[in-house]
Amino acid sequence: MAGPRRRHHVTRVLIVGAGPAGIRAAETLATAGLHPVVVDEAARAGGQIYRRPPEGFTRPPEKLYGSEAAKARALHATFDALVAGGKVTHLPQRSVMALHEGVAHVLGEARQKIPYDRLILATGATDRLAPVPGWQAGGVYTLGAAQIALKAQGVALGRQIVLAGSGPLLTLLAAQLLAAGAEVAAVLDSAPMAAQVQGGLRMALARPLVTLRGLRLRAALGRHYHAGIALERIESDETGPTAVVWREAGGRVRRTGCDMVGLGWHLRSDGTLADLAGAGFDWSPEFAQWLPRADPLGRAGDGLYLAGDGLRILGADGAELAGRAAAIACLQDLGLPHPDPASVLRRLARMQRFAKGMAQAFPWPAEMIRRLPDEATVCRCEGISAGDLRGTLPLSGAEANRAKSLARVGMGRCQGRYCQLAGAEIIAAASGQAPRDVGRLRAQPPARPAPIGAWLAAEERREAE
Known part of the structure; x- marks a missing residue:
C-alpha cells in the first residue's frame, strides 16, 4: 500500500505593479516554473510609459508611444501571453493598501488579503513637483496626469497649454501634445542650458541613441521651448489658469496666456510600499530625493525585492532590466535555477550612468x-x-x-x-x-487614498458572500 502523498510547498510570489519592471519580473519567474500573482492599479498591464488605452480605442500604438511603439507592443504581448497561458495570475484595478506579516491588504471591487512568501515591488514613480505661487488653482495638472489623459483617453486637458518644469517628460509630453494637434503656448524649462550641455554629454556617453532621440524631440519644439527660466506665478480666475508669468534666462519678465498648466520636475520614486515592507532609505544628493536601499539585484530585505523606478529612476528600458534582476535575486534566494545576472548588471550600470547625467542636466x-x-x-x-x-x-x-x-x-x-x-x-x-x-x-497605511464608501462596500460584499 502506498504511503501518504507528500505535499510540496509552493512559494507564493507577489508582484506589485504591471509596468515594464513587473512584467519582466513575472516573465522571468514564470520561465523558472513559478506562478506569481501580479497586482496592478490599472485596468490593463503596461505601466505609465506604456499605458494601454481602453478596449476599442482607435489610436494606433505609433501615435500613443511614438518611437517606442514596438517595445510597447512586445511588452503587452508578453504579459498577455503569460496570463492567457495560466502562468501568471493578474489582478487588475486593485491597490495594495497595507503590508503586514507576509500579507498584502488589497482594495478593489472587494477587499482581499493576499499572503506571500516573496514580494517584488515594482511600484514605479510619481511626478516630482515644486510649488509655484498660484499652482493650487484648478486646471493646474502634473505632467504625468496630462500624459495619462492623452494616452488613455485621447484628450488634451486644455485649449492653450503651458508646460513647465524640467526633465525628459517635459519635452516628451510637449512633442506628444503637438503631434496630437494640441495648442502648446510655451514649454518652460527651469534647467540652465549650461547644465543641460554638461549633463547631456554624460548621457550621450552612456546611451548615445537615446540622447539623440531626445535632442530631436527638443528640436521639434522650436520656438515653444525656453531654457533656464524662472517661474514667477500662475495667474487664474474662477475658470482656471489665465497666464503663467515667468522670467527668461536673461532676466526679461514675460506673461504667457493659457487655460491649462502642466508642471513636473522629472520623477520621484514611489517608496511607500517599500517603506511599509521594511526597506531602508538613503538620501541621494545626485537625485535630490530619498531612495530605497538595495543591493545591485534589488534585494532590500528578507524576501523583499525592488525593481523599476520605485528603486531607481532609470526609465522604461532600465525598469525592464531591474525587473529581471529582482526576479533573478528571488530565484537565487530560493535555490532555483536562474539566468546569469552578469549581463543584466552590466546594462543596468550603463543605465545608471545615463540617469546620473540626466540628473545633472535637469536639476531639482x-x-x-x-x-x-x-x-x-x-x-x-x-x-x-x-x-x-x-x-x-x-x-x-x-x-x-x-x-x-x-x-x-x-x-x-x-x-x-x-x-x-x-x-x-x-x-x-x-x-x-x-x-x-x-x-x-x-509611510503609513493606507498607502493610497480610498473613500470610506469603498471600504464599506467591500465589507458588505464580503459579508453577503
Whole structure:
C-alpha cells in the first residue's frame, strides 16, 4: 500500500505593479516554473510609459508611444501571453493598501488579503513637483496626469497649454501634445542650458541613441521651448489658469496666456510600499530625493525585492532590466535555477550612468523653492502655505515628521508625494540645514487614498458572500 502523498510547498510570489519592471519580473519567474500573482492599479498591464488605452480605442500604438511603439507592443504581448497561458495570475484595478506579516491588504471591487512568501515591488514613480505661487488653482495638472489623459483617453486637458518644469517628460509630453494637434503656448524649462550641455554629454556617453532621440524631440519644439527660466506665478480666475508669468534666462519678465498648466520636475520614486515592507532609505544628493536601499539585484530585505523606478529612476528600458534582476535575486534566494545576472548588471550600470547625467542636466530647483514667498501654497491637499510651515519651526524643530504633525504638510490625500521634497527644502533653508538632515516622512497605511464608501462596500460584499 502506498504511503501518504507528500505535499510540496509552493512559494507564493507577489508582484506589485504591471509596468515594464513587473512584467519582466513575472516573465522571468514564470520561465523558472513559478506562478506569481501580479497586482496592478490599472485596468490593463503596461505601466505609465506604456499605458494601454481602453478596449476599442482607435489610436494606433505609433501615435500613443511614438518611437517606442514596438517595445510597447512586445511588452503587452508578453504579459498577455503569460496570463492567457495560466502562468501568471493578474489582478487588475486593485491597490495594495497595507503590508503586514507576509500579507498584502488589497482594495478593489472587494477587499482581499493576499499572503506571500516573496514580494517584488515594482511600484514605479510619481511626478516630482515644486510649488509655484498660484499652482493650487484648478486646471493646474502634473505632467504625468496630462500624459495619462492623452494616452488613455485621447484628450488634451486644455485649449492653450503651458508646460513647465524640467526633465525628459517635459519635452516628451510637449512633442506628444503637438503631434496630437494640441495648442502648446510655451514649454518652460527651469534647467540652465549650461547644465543641460554638461549633463547631456554624460548621457550621450552612456546611451548615445537615446540622447539623440531626445535632442530631436527638443528640436521639434522650436520656438515653444525656453531654457533656464524662472517661474514667477500662475495667474487664474474662477475658470482656471489665465497666464503663467515667468522670467527668461536673461532676466526679461514675460506673461504667457493659457487655460491649462502642466508642471513636473522629472520623477520621484514611489517608496511607500517599500517603506511599509521594511526597506531602508538613503538620501541621494545626485537625485535630490530619498531612495530605497538595495543591493545591485534589488534585494532590500528578507524576501523583499525592488525593481523599476520605485528603486531607481532609470526609465522604461532600465525598469525592464531591474525587473529581471529582482526576479533573478528571488530565484537565487530560493535555490532555483536562474539566468546569469552578469549581463543584466552590466546594462543596468550603463543605465545608471545615463540617469546620473540626466540628473545633472535637469536639476531639482532647490533655490527656487527656498525663496518661495510666505503666501505661496506648499501643500495643495491641506492648503498650507510656505509661511505656515516656516512658522511651525520654533515648536517643531527642523524635523519633517514633527513639522508635519503641527503644520499638516503631508497629511492630505497625496500623503506627502507632492509636497514632501519641497517642504524639506523650505525647512532646511529656514533652519540652516541640508535637506537630508530634515529627514523623510514615514509611510503609513493606507498607502493610497480610498473613500470610506469603498471600504464599506467591500465589507458588505464580503459579508453577503
